[in-house]
Amino acid sequence: MLLPHRPRSFALRTAALAVTLGVLAGCGSDDTDPVASDPQPTAAEPTTPTEPTDTEPSEPTTSEAPDTVAAPIYFVGDSPTGPRLYREFRQVEADNPLEEGAALLVAGDALDPDYSSLLPALDIVSIEATSGALVVTLAGDAPTADKSMSASDAALAVQSLVYTLQGIAQTRDPLTVEVDGQPVQLLGQPTDTGVSATAPLEVLSLVNVTEPATDAAVSGTLVASGVASSFEATVLWEIRDSSGAVALDGFATASGFMDNVYPWETEIDLSSLASGDYTFAALTADPSDGEGPGPYVDTKTIVVP
Structure with missing residues (x-):
């Protein structure tokens, strides 16, 4: 840069x-609402496929569901005070936005070359927005630890997932990570009681x-x-x-x-x-x-x- x-x-x-x-x-340290800073950009509204023009009169049809929606993905980038989260809006499949958005984040698949990901290669089976929690289910052999990572980087990596999923789901519900139905630690952080979003000015x-x-x-x-x-x-x-x-x-x-x-x-x-x-x-x-x-x-x- x-x-x-x-x-x-x-x-x-x-x-x-x-x-x-x-x-x-x-x-x-103010505990402000992370999803309040996630307005959808005008240029990234859900897109609906258009039907071809027919020269003959046709019966009215019901509009199809959007193919894609704009998802805020919170990648990691450098700053004068160390790594911070940077938001990049991406189009994801409308019928599975949480898993599609998480896949982009985990892979570090950012359009901006200054952005990347600190998360390990999580093998995500499903992500569900339940009543009161965002539940990420991992495969049994999914890596959930990285001993070479500093505690601050590990915390920011987990926050990148929290912010991304909360932004997509437009909820403040905390994150829980499970394997075989049981909560597990993600990069050393317990998730059994849910991981909430850290105050924006501390991580963004x-x-x-x-x-x-x-x-x-x-x-x-x-x-x-x-x-x-x-x-x-x-x-x-x-x-x-x-x-x-x-x-x-x-x-x-x-x-x-x-x-x-x-x-x-x-x-x-x-x-x-x-x-x-x-x-x-x-x-x-x-x-x-x-x-x-x-x-x-x-x-x-x-x-x-």
């Missing part, structure tokens, strides 16, 4: 620095790009969007050329900050860009003026025809 470039036009309010950092540190990246998608072809006006928790709700953005130089920059304003990640959206005029490959980057504002770990960054490669 390219090192972030600090736009020239962004001025920091140094007088509020110490107070703001203290407030942000105190808000990281503080900035995440939903649109544009990786390798999207864009021209005219780019509508960029995502979620973030950034100082004063200011989300910086840059478009970098193939050499890493900043060709365009600006900022968007999220609908909130401090206690959760909140949606942001901005429109960018691309008419001044020559055809070629570019990188769209979204960054959190850095109130420490370089004294802290640095801004969170999420990037997507784009192509201007």
